[in-house]
Amino acid sequence: MGILPAMDRVRNPFNPGAGTRPPLLVGRDPQLEAMTVAIRRLALGRFERSMLLTGLRGVGKTVLLNEFGSIAEREGWVRAHLEATEDIRLPTALAGITRRVLLELSLKERSKDRARRALGVLRSFIKVHVPLGDAGTLTIDFESYPGQADSGQLDGDLAGLFTELGETARAAGVGVLITIDEIQYLPRAELSALIVGLHRISQLGLPVLVTGAGLPSLPGLAGEARSYAERLFTYVNIGTLDPPDARRALVQPVEDEGASWHAEAIDLALRDTEGYPYFLQEFGKQAWNVAGGPEIQPTEMQSATTLAIDDLDRGFFRARVDKTTDAEREYLRAMASLGGSGPYRSGDVSRRMGKRTTQTGPVRDSLIKRGLCYAPRHGELAFTVPMFDAFVRRSL
Ligand SMILES: Nc1ncnc2c1ncn2[C@@H]1O[C@H](COP(=O)(O)OP(=O)(O)OP(=O)(O)O)[C@@H](O)[C@H]1O
Ligand SMILES: [Mg+2]
Numbered sequence: 001m002g003i004l005p006a007m008d009r010v011r012n013p014f015n016p017g018a019g020t021r022p023p024l025l026v027g028r029d030p031q032l033e034a035m036t037v038a039i040r041r042l043a044l045g046r047f048e049r050s051m052l053l054t055g056l057r058g059v060g061k062t063v064l065l066n067e068f069g070s071i072a073e074r075e076g077w078v079r080a081h082l083e084a085t086e087d088i089r090l091p092t093a094l095a096g097i098t099r100r101v102l103l104e105l106s107l108k109e110r111s112k113d114r115a116r117r118a119l120g121v122l123r124s125f126i127k128v129h130v131p132l133g134d135a136g137t138l139t140i141d142f143e144s145y146p147g148q149a150d151s152g153q154l155d156g157d158l159a160g161l162f163t164e165l166g167e168t169a170r171a172a173g174v175g176v177l178i179t180i181d182e183i184q185y186l187p188r189a190e191l192s193a194l195i196v197g198l199h200r201i202s203q204l205g206l207p208v209l210v211t212g213a214g215l216p217s218l219p220g221l222a223g224e225a226r227s228y229a230e231r232l233f234t235y236v237n238i239g240t241l242d243p244p245d246a247r248r249a250l251v252q253p254v255e256d257e258g259a260s261w262h263a264e265a266i267d268l269a270l271r272d273t274e275g276y277p278y279f280l281q282e283f284g285k286q287a288w289n290v291a292g293g294p295e296i297q298p299t300e301m302q303s304a305t306t307l308a309i310d311d312l313d314r315g316f317f318r319a320r321v322d323k324t325t326d327a328e329r330e331y332l333r334a335m336a337s338l339g340g341s342g343p344y345r346s347g348d349v350s351r352r353m354g355k356r357t358t359q360t361g362p363v364r365d366s367l368i369k370r371g372l373c374y375a376p377r378h379g380e381l382a383f384t385v386p387m388f389d390a391f392v393r394r395s396l
Helices: 029-043 061-074 090-105 109-129 154-172 188-201 223-232 243-256 263-273 277-290 298-314 326-337 346-353 357-369 388-395
Strands: 050-054 078-083 176-181 208-214 233-237 380-383
Touching (some): 029 208, 061 078, 061 176, 090 154, 109 154, 154 176, 154 208, 263 298, 326 346, 326 388, 346 357
Parallel strands (some): 050 208, 176 208
């Protein structure tokens, strides 16, 4: 393992990680372009649908949301980011980011008076919607302004809050982009209220845009929330990169550093990663570190693959199962033992465990809640992590 300057580990361009920017963001131009158009249209007071990104683990949803945030900043907008968790309370989280944005806008001469009123409305909102225990970090030194967002009805009150936010932003000559990651963790009722609230203000031409990302198991919406969501958002599936893009994601960063790939080495890397963004970064990183340089050789790629799989097993895959219970692991093993990468029929999984579907229902539900599995259709189950079936067979 000689290290020539061309393959200096310090200069390794690849970045496997959660939300870490890849050296080259390929294959996402349509989404970047759509977001730029949406922001510019809203800045003119014209309506445009926003995007909800869905996709498996490690396909680049968070990276794309971050890019959306950068586009917003380049357009002179304010960005606010929220990452949902299993125990998130949406009113508290939204109050937190609204507070931060309004305080920022209250420092601008053009919008300071409007921002004060908006902060007063937010204070009333917090009194009604944020539990006392959470409100401690949300102090506001302006007088409450009742009547706009404190009815107790979350959807209407969120509409009131977004109106204040939008009018303050407009007074400041800016817009606000709110990005929400891991949307699948939002409680269904709160997500519905968010969508109904957004729909109420969508006719007002205010410069407030909400975009989000989550697993394919986004909560199923019902009734008006569902039809509003379809009018407010385009659902965009983020997936693997097609072979030319995947090739570019591996080749250009290496060439930019003055090294290159042997044709067979790159073919091996493309075959083993199947175009999954996280795996491209991981395999690329290992290949760089193994290679003597300046050209990455096929035999070096073979060693890199072993190291990459090892690293994935200890990190990317292992992190997903660390907190699972014995019963959940048993269920995961039963899924993987059916062979292939899924989706699997829930009935087949139960049968494999020698149990009835009603007995395994709770475990199945908790795996979905944890974000390890999702139901592509009724009665079916799939892993949310690509190539997880092989990991489970290998080491669970
Ligand atoms: N278009 C792309 N081209 C190359 N690499 C990418 C691309 N998008 C993302 N990546 C890389 O893939 C990895 C995963 O990205 P990211 O964390 O955004 O995925 P994710 O979909 O949010 O995953 P999770 O569901 O686990 O949060 C990162 O290492 C990132 O650098
Ligand atoms: Mg993510």
